[in-house]
Amino acid sequence: MNKQDQHSRMSYLYQASMLLGTQTDELGLARQYASTIRSISQKNVLRVHPHIKRTICKRCDTPFVYGKTCRVSYEISSAKKPELDRVLRTCAVCGATKRFSDRPAKKRTKQGQVAQAELNVEQQHTK
């Protein structure tokens, strides 16, 4: 399998995992799928997209479904430094917490450029 196939596989597993997380109370299979995403990325040295990575518990692989398996709160540091504010995600299953920056990072623009480059490559293939 090439890298594109592995990305498709991870995407499919992520969607299946989130669907199971939202529609059923049995999270075993959803966790198994999320765990498989991690092992695929490690075996093939592929990066998991930050959006996907941030919606799966790092400790127990539970997909974060807001209001069900995940609690979200905000940490306000001070009014003078709003750039230090953090979003705190707590796993409702194992209690693991993770802090994320509230603001878009500079890295995201770089990934946007990469996504644009991939789009151009796809357009070339279709021509």
Ligand SMILES: [Zn+2]
């Ligand atoms: Zn957890």
